[in-house]
Amino acid sequence: MRTEEVAALALAKVDNDRYVLSNLLFARIKELGLGAEPLVKKNIKKDKLADIAMLEIAEGKITLEKIQDAPAR
Numbered sequence: 001m002r003t004e005e006v007a008a009l010a011l012a013k014v015d016n017d018r019y020v021l022s023n024l025l026f027a028r029i030k031e032l033g034l035g036a037e038p039l040v041k042k043n044i045k046k047d048k049l050a051d052i053a054m055l056e057i058a059e060g061k062i063t064l065e066k067i068q069d070a071p072a073r
Helices: 003-013 018-033 048-056
Strands: none
Touching: 003 018, 003 048, 018 048
């Protein structure tokens, strides 16, 4: 699947909200960088973490359940 197609599917999974998509991507890329196993059949050493995270979102393996407010300081 082409990158543009994966991005379009991922964007559709978050109701076309680019901000939500970028936040999900950032959070998942961070997890992958810290050693989390990919939820799709990709090689973490060969493929870019952003591509892996985008594919996970496009396939519905990563979703946004809720947003929590930061604790008051």
